[in-house]
Amino acid sequence: xxxxxxxxxxxxxxxxxxxxxxxxxxxxxxxxxxxxxxxxxxxxxxxxxxxxxxxxxxxxxxxxxxxxxxxxxxxxxxxxxxxxxxxxxxxxxxxxxxxxxxxxxxxxxxxxxxxxxxxxxxxxxxxxxxxxxxxxxxxxxxxxxxxxxxxxxxxxxxxxxxxxxxxxxxxxxxxxxxxxxxxxxxxxxxxxxxxxxxxxxxxxxxxxxxxxxxxxxxxxxxxxxxxxxxxxxxxxxx
Ligand SMILES: [Zn+2]
Numbered sequence: 001x002x003x004x005x006x007x008x009x010x011x012x013x014x015x016x017x018x019x020x021x022x023x024x025x026x027x028x029x030x031x032x033x034x035x036x037x038x039x040x041x042x043x044x045x046x047x048x049x050x051x052x053x054x055x056x057x058x059x060x061x062x063x064x065x066x067x068x069x070x071x072x073x074x075x076x077x078x079x080x081x082x083x084x085x086x087x088x089x090x091x092x093x094x095x096x097x098x099x100x101x102x103x104x105x106x107x108x109x110x111x112x113x114x115x116x117x118x119x120x121x122x123x124x125x126x127x128x129x130x131x132x133x134x135x136x137x138x139x140x141x142x143x144x145x146x147x148x149x150x151x152x153x154x155x156x157x158x159x160x161x162x163x164x165x166x167x168x169x170x171x172x173x174x175x176x177x178x179x180x181x182x183x184x185x186x187x188x189x190x191x192x193x194x195x196x197x198x199x200x201x202x203x204x205x206x207x208x209x210x211x212x213x214x215x216x217x218x219x220x221x222x223x224x225x226x227x228x229x230x231x232x233x234x235x236x237x238x
Contacts, residue, residue: 133217166223185209
C-alpha cells in the first residue's frame, strides 16, 4: 500500500458518516478510483470545494484495499462556465454518468479520461446541445461501436437514408428502414459530427436537427450501456 499521485475528474460524491465524503474520480493512470475525503463536510475543510462533480483536480491518494484516502488536492480547472449554467451542468452530468458506467475501477484507461476532459473543455467554451451528442458518439466509437452514418448499414446505399437503428449500428435506407425515423438535416449533421467536423456543427445555429441528433445520441448511448451492463451480468454469473 502506497501513496500515489494522479490527475482526475470528479464523477460524483456521496456522504460518509458525519463529516466525510466518498469521492468517485476517473483518473488518467489508475482508472476509476473511489476514495474517502476526510473532514470535507466541516466548514474549515481545505479541499471540500475542490472535490465537486466536474472538477478537474491533481490528487494525492493513499492506496488501500477498498477505499483509498485523499491526502492532497489541487484544483486544475473548476469549469466555472459549466457550473454557473444549469443547462451546461445538466449536459455535463450526462457525460459524467456515462463515463462512470463505462470506467472500470483501477483499470487505467487514459483515452477515456482524456475524452471526458476534452468534452468538458468543449462544453465550457460552447453552449450547444451537440456537445453531449458529439461526446456520446465519440465515446461509442472508443468502445468499438462507431455508428455507420455514411451509408445504409444493410445495403450500403448512400442516398435515401431515413432511419437510425442502434441494434443495426447506424443509418438505414428506405428499403431497409427500421428503428427511429431521421430527417435529411439530421443525416447531414450526423455525418458532420462523426466525420471529424464537430466544431463546425457546434458553431451552427440550433435547429430541429440539433434536438433530433441529441436524442439519437442519448438513445444510442443508453442502448450501449444496457447491452454492456447485461454482458457484465452474464460474466458475473448473474
Ligand atoms: Zn439499405
